[in-house]
Amino acid sequence: MMDREEKKINEALLKGTDEITELKNIVWNNIESQLDLKKGNRIDMKGKKNNLRRFFKYGSIAAAIAIVAIANTQYGSAAVNKIKEMFTPSKTVEEKIEGIGEKKNVSLQEGSSKYIIYIDEKLYSMKTVEGKDIITPKVKAENLPQVFMEIQQVEGKTPEALAAEKVKALKENYKRVENMGKVKEPISGILIYANSGSKWNDIVEKYYFVDNTKGGTIIIKQQYFVEASEGHGSRFDNMLKEFKIVNQ
Amino acid sequence: MERVLLEKIKKGDSEAFEELYSNYAEYALRVALAVTRDKMSATDAVQETFIKVYKNINRFSLDRPFRPWFYRILINECNRVMGKTLNAVLVDDFTEKSIQSFMSEEDDYSFEEYENLYDAIQKLEDANRVSIILKYLRGFKETEIAEILGVNVNTVKSRLFKGRQKLKNIIEKLEGGNRV
Numbered sequence: 001m002m003d004r005e006e007k008k009i010n011e012a013l014l015k016g017t018d019e020i021t022e023l024k025n026i027v028w029n030n031i032e033s034q035l036d037l038k039k040g041n042r043i044d045m046k047g048k049k050n051n052l053r054r055f056f057k058y059g060s061i062a063a064a065i066a067i068v069a070i071a072n073t074q075y076g077s078a079a080v081n082k083i084k085e086m087f088t089p090s091k092t093v094e095e096k097i098e099g100i101g102e103k104k105n106v107s108l109q110e111g112s113s114k115y116i117i118y119i120d121e122k123l124y125s126m127k128t129v130e131g132k133d134i135i136t137p138k139v140k141a142e143n144l145p146q147v148f149m150e151i152q153q154v155e156g157k158t159p160e161a162l163a164a165e166k167v168k169a170l171k172e173n174y175k176r177v178e179n180m181g182k183v184k185e186p187i188s189g190i191l192i193y194a195n196s197g198s199k200w201n202d203i204v205e206k207y208y209f210v211d212n213t214k215g216g217t218i219i220i221k222q223q224y225f226v227e228a229s230e231g232h233g234s235r236f237d238n239m240l241k242e243f244k245i246v247n248q
Numbered sequence: 249m250e251r252v253l254l255e256k257i258k259k260g261d262s263e264a265f266e267e268l269y270s271n272y273a274e275y276a277l278r279v280a281l282a283v284t285r286d287k288m289s290a291t292d293a294v295q296e297t298f299i300k301v302y303k304n305i306n307r308f309s310l311d312r313p314f315r316p317w318f319y320r321i322l323i324n325e326c327n328r329v330m331g332k333t334l335n336a337v338l339v340d341d342f343t344e345k346s347i348q349s350f351m352s353e354e355d356d357y358s359f360e361e362y363e364n365l366y367d368a369i370q371k372l373e374d375a376n377r378v379s380i381i382l383k384y385l386r387g388f389k390e391t392e393i394a395e396i397l398g399v400n401v402n403t404v405k406s407r408l409f410k411g412r413q414k415l416k417n418i419i420e421k422l423e424g425g426n427r428v
Contacts, residue, residue, distance in 0.1 A: 005416045006384060008365060013385040016366030017278035020287055024273045027291050031269070031298050037262040164295070179329075181288035190288075 026160060033161045115151070115218065118242040123235070135239070137232065145203045145225040149236045155216040159209035162217050163190040166207055170194040174205070183208075186240040187220070200227040212245060250314060257305050265302055273298075275386055276322055282381045283326040285370055293325040300325070316395045319386070323378065323396060361422050368418045369411075376411035379404055 031037075119126060119135060126135045132152040140147075154162060163179060170177045170192070180191040189210035196202045208220040220240065224232045250271075256264035276297065280290035300321050301308075308317060369380060382388045382396060390408065394401040 005412070005419050008362070008419055009369065009380065009384045009412075009415055012362040012365035012369060013282060013381060014278070015362045016369075017281045017385070020277045020281040020290055021274050023277060023287070023291050027273065027277070027295050027298075028266070028269055030291075030295050031302075032266075034295075034299055035262075035302055037265070160291070164292075179292065181286070 026158070029158065030161050030164055033157075034164060114153075115243060115245045117151075117239055117244075119239055120235070135236075145201060145223070147224045147228060147232050148222075149239070150221040150223075151218065153212060153216060153218050155212075155214075157217055158215075159190050159211050159217045162219060163192055163207070163209045166192055166209075170205065186237040187243055189218075189220075195226065198226060200225070202226045204229060204233065206233070208240065210245075218245070251310055254305065254308070254310055254314060257302070258310075268301075269298060272318060276318075279319070279381055279385055280322060280326055282369070282385060283323065283378055284330055289326070289329040292329045293322060296325045296328075297322045313392075316388070316392045319382065319388070320396045320398070364422055365415065365418065368415060372411050372414060376407045376414075379407040380411040380415070383408060 123138060124135050125138055126133055128134070132150050135149040135151075137147055167177055167179050174194040174196055176197075177194040178192070180193055183189065183191045187208055187210060189208040192207040192209070193204075194206075195204045202225060204222075204224050204226060206222040210218040210220065212218050220243075222233065222236045224236075253264050253268055253271075257268060273294065276294045277290060280293045280297075281287060284290050284293060297318070301318060308314070369377060372380065378397065379393055382393045383390075388396065390401050390404045393404045393408075397404070
């Protein structure tokens with residue numbers, strides 16, 4: 001039998017943890033996906049998909065991604081290249097690389113997955129290969145690990161589910177794998193970090209899993225090496241500060 | 249009833265597993281959030297706990313109570329996602345944080361009483377805090393908490409006593425109109 005103070009402790013714990021109970025269905029979806037449970041043998045959990053979608057649209061934990069012109073009737077049916085016209089084709093940004101401020105002219109690029117991003121075309125180029133947009137440095141050093149940022153869209157899978165799958169896969173190849181959880185900078189999403197060691201030329205893989213607001217995910221993969229963390233690593237992150245999803 | 253459910257899961261019945269999830273998930277999430285203090289970590293911990301349960305259910309003896317086994321896995325997962333070992337979190341170190349200094353902190357916001365109390369729980373030493381969460385959020389007996397945490401029942405009693413004393417003092421202050 002609880003006394004009065006004990007009841008208050010119980011009440012505080014219940015109220016303090018109320019908000020997480022709405023994640024029950026999301027967690028189940030991830031478990032179901034990871035264990036590959038048979039779809040035909042499931043208890044009906046009505047409203048699960050709707051709740052999930054609603055949560056990611058309005059929920060407190062949802063990635064607050066920039067949505068451009070989503071509800072504006074003037075632009076609602078505009079194609080990406082039309083929306084692209086709404087943005088400055090090029091602009092000057094200041095970024096800090098290894099502690100030193102640099103002014104850069106960056107150009108607007110249209111991604112294949114309905115997003116826009118600005119890149120410094122003097123240093124990087126962007127091409128699309130098999131549905132993935134790949135940004136690579138124009139100057140490539142020999143005998144060094146590959147450096148690139150790759151952006152692709154996966155439909156029908158949540159950032160949580162994909163991040164969990166990626167952590168599992170990375171753990172087979174990398175010494176250090178960390179799920180850093182939700183981040184807001186340089187972009188709102190789940191951040192996964194992995195590296196093969198701490199030597200200057202050890203490979204770093206970094207992923208951002210961003211909710212595409214339509215039940216899918218935009219996966220942004222960065223690969224470089226430890227020594228390039230403050231160079232290419234910072235530049236890739238700076239590009240993501242200007243990343244915007246274009247919903248139609 | 250639960251034994252029947254567990255027997256079905258042992259036979260690979262995914263529907264039974266989903267029913268177990270429905271029965272356990274809400275409080276598992278609550279406990280995980282209270283322990284990790286972070287929603288993402290809490291969901292990770294709960295997810296991995298259920299995956300471990302599913303994969304290891306055949307090692308679990310139906311002669312044993314399921315709930316403490318389940319929560320032992322959950323607490324271990326909470327510790328893992330927080331980047332700590334079980335011993336690091338549950339170390340029997342009662343170096344006290346100054347609750348007094350916490351209580352005298354300036355707070356410009358007018359919170360509800362339970363929010364202050366929840367914050368106070370979160371500021372307890374980990375060893376005391378986890379025991380308090382298991383007892384007052386999930387209603388575990390002291391012997392069950394001892395089993396979950398892998399410590400002596402007297403240690404649990406001591407942790408609960410210390411945690412409860414501090415919280416009672418805070419409740420009195422709150423009721424007396426003093427700000428936390």
